[in-house]
Amino acid sequence: MKTFVGLFLSSTAFGAVILVAYWFVAHEETTGSVLLAIMTAALAFAAVYAVIAERHAHIDGDGQDLTPEDVKGEDLGVYTTHSPYPILLALSCLFMLLGVLYSPILAFAAVVAVLLCLWRLGAESARV
Amino acid sequence: MHWLIHPATSQGALMQQTWIVSLVAGLLVALYVYGAIIWCLIRYRRRESEPASFTGNKPLEITYAIIPLIIVIGLFLVTMHSELPVDRVSAHPENRIDVTAFRWSWRFGYNGDRIVTFGTPAQPPTLYLPLGRTTEIDLTSSDVNHSFWVPAFLFKRDAIPGMTNRFDLTPTRTGTFLSRCAQFCGVDHALMTFIVKVVPAAAYDRFIASNGVAKP
Amino acid sequence: MITWLTATDHKKIGIMYIITTMVFFVIAGILALMIRAQLATPDNDLIPSHLYNQIFTLHGTAMIFFVIAPFGLGLANYLVPLQIGAPDMAFPRLNATSLWLFVIAGIITFLGLATYGGAAAYGWTNYAPLSEISEGTGVGADFWLIGILLASVSTILTAINITTTTFLLRAPGMTMWRVPIFVWEMIATAILILMAFPSLTAVTLMVLIDRHLGGHFFDPAFGGNPILYQHLFWFFGHPEVYVMVLPYFGIVTEVIATFARKPVFGYVGLVISAFAIAGLSIGVWAHHMFTTGAVSNPFFSAVSFLIAVPTGVKFVNWIGTMWKGSIELSTAMLFAVGFLFNFLLGGITGVMVASPPIDYQVHDSYFVVNHFHYTLGGGSMFAMFAALFFWFPKIFGVKLSERLGKWCFWFMFVGFNITFIPMAFMGLEGMARRVYTYPNVEHLALLNGIASFGGVILAIGVALFFVNILVSAFAHVPVPANPWGGYSLEWATSSPPPEFNFETMPPINSRRPLWDAPSTQGSGP
Numbered sequence: 001m002k003t004f005v006g007l008f009l010s011s012t013a014f015g016a017v018i019l020v021a022y023w024f025v026a027h028e029e030t031t032g033s034v035l036l037a038i039m040t041a042a043l044a045f046a047a048v049y050a051v052i053a054e055r056h057a058h059i060d061g062d063g064q065d066l067t068p069e070d071v072k073g074e075d076l077g078v079y080t081t082h083s084p085y086p087i088l089l090a091l092s093c094l095f096m097l098l099g100v101l102y103s104p105i106l107a108f109a110a111v112v113a114v115l116l117c118l119w120r121l122g123a124e125s126a127r128v
Numbered sequence: 129m130h131w132l133i134h135p136a137t138s139q140g141a142l143m144q145q146t147w148i149v150s151l152v153a154g155l156l157v158a159l160y161v162y163g164a165i166i167w168c169l170i171r172y173r174r175r176e177s178e179p180a181s182f183t184g185n186k187p188l189e190i191t192y193a194i195i196p197l198i199i200v201i202g203l204f205l206v207t208m209h210s211e212l213p214v215d216r217v218s219a220h221p222e223n224r225i226d227v228t229a230f231r232w233s234w235r236f237g238y239n240g241d242r243i244v245t246f247g248t249p250a251q252p253p254t255l256y257l258p259l260g261r262t263t264e265i266d267l268t269s270s271d272v273n274h275s276f277w278v279p280a281f282l283f284k285r286d287a288i289p290g291m292t293n294r295f296d297l298t299p300t301r302t303g304t305f306l307s308r309c310a311q312f313c314g315v316d317h318a319l320m321t322f323i324v325k326v327v328p329a330a331a332y333d334r335f336i337a338s339n340g341v342a343k344p
Numbered sequence: 345m346i347t348w349l350t351a352t353d354h355k356k357i358g359i360m361y362i363i364t365t366m367v368f369f370v371i372a373g374i375l376a377l378m379i380r381a382q383l384a385t386p387d388n389d390l391i392p393s394h395l396y397n398q399i400f401t402l403h404g405t406a407m408i409f410f411v412i413a414p415f416g417l418g419l420a421n422y423l424v425p426l427q428i429g430a431p432d433m434a435f436p437r438l439n440a441t442s443l444w445l446f447v448i449a450g451i452i453t454f455l456g457l458a459t460y461g462g463a464a465a466y467g468w469t470n471y472a473p474l475s476e477i478s479e480g481t482g483v484g485a486d487f488w489l490i491g492i493l494l495a496s497v498s499t500i501l502t503a504i505n506i507t508t509t510t511f512l513l514r515a516p517g518m519t520m521w522r523v524p525i526f527v528w529e530m531i532a533t534a535i536l537i538l539m540a541f542p543s544l545t546a547v548t549l550m551v552l553i554d555r556h557l558g559g560h561f562f563d564p565a566f567g568g569n570p571i572l573y574q575h576l577f578w579f580f581g582h583p584e585v586y587v588m589v590l591p592y593f594g595i596v597t598e599v600i601a602t603f604a605r606k607p608v609f610g611y612v613g614l615v616i617s618a619f620a621i622a623g624l625s626i627g628v629w630a631h632h633m634f635t636t637g638a639v640s641n642p643f644f645s646a647v648s649f650l651i652a653v654p655t656g657v658k659f660v661n662w663i664g665t666m667w668k669g670s671i672e673l674s675t676a677m678l679f680a681v682g683f684l685f686n687f688l689l690g691g692i693t694g695v696m697v698a699s700p701p702i703d704y705q706v707h708d709s710y711f712v713v714n715h716f717h718y719t720l721g722g723g724s725m726f727a728m729f730a731a732l733f734f735w736f737p738k739i740f741g742v743k744l745s746e747r748l749g750k751w752c753f754w755f756m757f758v759g760f761n762i763t764f765i766p767m768a769f770m771g772l773e774g775m776a777r778r779v780y781t782y783p784n785v786e787h788l789a790l791l792n793g794i795a796s797f798g799g800v801i802l803a804i805g806v807a808l809f810f811v812n813i814l815v816s817a818f819a820h821v822p823v824p825a826n827p828w829g830g831y832s833l834e835w836a837t838s839s840p841p842p843e844f845n846f847e848t849m850p851p852i853n854s855r856r857p858l859w860d861a862p863s864t865q866g867s868g869p
Contacts, residue, residue: 001511003519003521004511007535007619010619011535011619014623015623015626018627021627022627022643025642025643029640031571031572031575032575032630035543035575035576035579036626039539039626042538042539043539059512061428061513061514061515061516061517061518062514062519062520065517065853066517067516067851068515068848068850068851071516079431079432079436079844080436080437081351081352081353082347082350082351082352083436083437084349085437086350086437086438086439086444087349087440089441090441090448090494093445093448093494094494097490097493098490101486101490101552121437124437133705142701143704146701146702147701147705150696150699150702151696154693157692158688158692161663161688162685165663165666165681165684165685168663168666168667168669168671169671172604172667172668172671173670173671173673174605174670174671179605179668179670180606180667180668181607182607183607183609183610184611185609185610188660189610189657189660189664192660193613193653195656196652196653196656196657197650200650200652200653200695203695204645204646204699206699207700207702208642211699211701215641215700271477272471272473272474272477272570275707275708277709277774277776279772280774284635284704284705284708286637288570288636288638289473289564289565290568290569291564291571293636293637306774307774308774308776310707310776310777311708312467312471312708312777312778313474314477315394316393317778318779318782319781
């Protein structure tokens with residue numbers, strides 16, 4: 001996890017460097033500066049989150065000398081193997097976009113379908 | 129090189145130098161790396177002996193990071209050597225021509241639009257340029273993005289609706305050069321050609337003075 | 345059938361990803377052959393302009409959005425959990441959602457062909473304001489935009505999934521500095537996707553708003569700006585190039601190390617260079633806009649040149665990995681070496697076009713067509729085949745014929761170079777890209793004839809690959825867990841792996857768990 005904190009912190013620093021360099025060379029061109037600023041802000045957000053999350057993290061993968069024996073019997077959670085909702089959600093997204101362009105009724109129905117799928121997906125993950 | 133890159137403007141001659149330096153540098157790097165790969169494939173094909181087990185070599189890796197850095201810094205300097213003069217626009221051009229791209233041909237306006245010529249995809253228009261004089265081209269588009277490309281000048285610039293691009297051309301030899309739109313612009317993009325004709329300055333002056341009657 | 349449609353297992357999802365990309369790969373290849381047929385002779389009228397424009401648009405769209413980029417993601421779906429010793433991806437249902445969004449995106453994009461007026465015909469870059477003028481293509485262009493919108497969302501979701509999986513689900517002992525280079529390259533790819541793809545989502549939505557909801561983002565008559573489109577598009581578009589290359593760097597690294605029987609040379613250097621490339625690629629987008637006269641050419645030129653440095657580091661590491669090794673030229677290794685040869689040429693022309701004065705001549709010409717086909721075709725596509733030959737036995741439990749595979753490689757390698765070398769010269773002689781015909785001037789007729797001939801050889805090579813699959817499936821020789829003597833964790837489990845991947849996990853105390861603990865090698869059928 002320490003590696004990831006370092007990764008996001010250095011990415012943020014790099015984004016800031018590019019942003020400042022770009023601003024100096026081409027500040028009259030605002031689109032690029034805005035894009036770089038948003039990107040750097042997003043990286044900073046991830047970095048801050050990583051710093052906070054790192055304090056409470058216990059990740060088996062980070063243990064240099066851990067072996068599979070050491071974590072035997074540990075609960076890895078339940079991994080699902082099947083769910084009908086992802087494909088339904090994807091189809092609903094398609095009809096939502098088609099509906100926005102061509103048919104408000106279709107759009108409305110598709111939005112309902114998207115919400116239903118999301119609700120079922122949420123219920124499924126909560127169950128396990 | 130003469131066959132492919134034989135520029136007909138002084139700006140093109142500058143860019144030709146960048147071309148040649150980059151091409152030579154690229155070929156040398158390619159030969160070196162190809163040599164190393166082929167050597168590995170021949171010398172280290174699978175044999176009875178055990179392979180080595182080293183996992184890196186810091187000094188060597190750093191050296192081979194610095195060498196490309198030096199090469200690209202050199203290439204960047206060579207680039208700027210031609211880029212800056214080519215992009216510079218003269219404050220007092222000897223001649224100015226308005227070029228407007230439209231789907232799918234060109235409109236050329238000489239002498240403050242006193243002489244105007246149009247083309248069609250079937251009848252490409254001709255752009256006359258005086259030899260040895262610096263002509264400023266004011267380029268725009270009336271519909272979608274196009275690009276003004278004269279391969280013999282090693283040069284193109286985009287024609288974009290809502291903005292005017294200015295650049296200088298100084299032809300160094302007479303001739304007729306097939307030119308075209310380079311930015312995809314729809315059905316007849318392939319036919320959106322024009323002809324650049326570099327003519328002696330005197331002939332060009334007669335063309336302007338006669339309001340376009342005396343074709344050079 | 346239903347078990348596949350509802351599957352959330354990362355291996356099934358990976359397989360469906362890869363099969364979908366292969367379908368689009370064949371379609372894109374057929375479109376490419378149609379392009380070469382039309383351009384084989386000057387002033388040809390085999391394919392009319394409006395149809396030709398749809399063909400090259402769909403060829404580029406398919407190869408970029410539905411083949412090269414998603415193959416890397418699909419392979420990562422299959423391999424990343426195996427290589428880090430995880431039972432599945434972190435979010436299996438999200439993973440399935442990504443897959444189906446991607447499949448549906450591809451289908452809706454190509455359904456444009458069935459609409460009145462045909463599919464989108466604006467090139468894969470879809471430049472506004474051209475793409476906002478309905479010129480014969482109305483519904484088809486909408487379908488294209490919907491497809492790209494869905495594909496971009498799907499890609500972002502996959503990137504989140506890959507990042508989280510590598511953060512949290514590594515097996516005990518699999519520290520970050522022990523994961524295979526392929527995993528590192530995928531982390532760099534995923535973070536790059538998260539930075540760049542939202543820009544694509546935004547710009548595609550903006551074009552849809554302009555087309556249907558009365559927006560004028562890119563229309564100068566109403567205060568819009570066509571340059572804004574290019575900024576937003578290339579802010580995604582250039583990082584996308586590395587999204588299509590970084591996974592393949594990872595593939596090539598694994599293949600070379602395995603067949604040279606040697607540890608990866610300069611592991612840390614490879615990781616750092618992956619992130620250096622990803623980082624720098626954020627700052628080079630406007631080198632696609634050198635000729636617009638609206639951007640700072642020196643800035644973008646300088647950063648573009650700098651990308652050559654980490655890429656050079658990678659070449660040193662690959663050659664270093666082969667150096668003093670014991671190289672077996674299997675089909676996968678041949679394709680990896682083919683990648684090195686082709687990608688180097690693409691890289692060198694890439695450094696050339698990073699120079700604005702050179703770009704002024706070759707931008708939007710066939711020289712650039714040569715350049716990006718050497719990086720994405722000769723580079724990524726060859727690495728894709730290296731991956732297919734290398735991991736096919738693991739995924740399907742069947743080894744592909746090496747004999748046929750070598751024929752496949754040589755046809756593809758020779759065919760590829762015959763097709764694309766002439767294009768550099770076409771560009772210098774003044775042939776623009778995206779033209780459906782060209783006049784018989786200079787050497788264009790000869791050069792195009794050679795390129796079309798090469799295209800046929802390349803197509804035979806690709807066809808041999810699919811013949812190989814049929815022949816090998818019919819012969820059905822079962823393979824052991826580790827047929828190539830690989831070192832990473834996926835070779836520790838059976839071929840194909842069981843549900844949740846590992847019956848028993850080998851101890852992990854180095855970067856090469858299987859080489860450093862040989863007792864686990866060859867276990868399982």
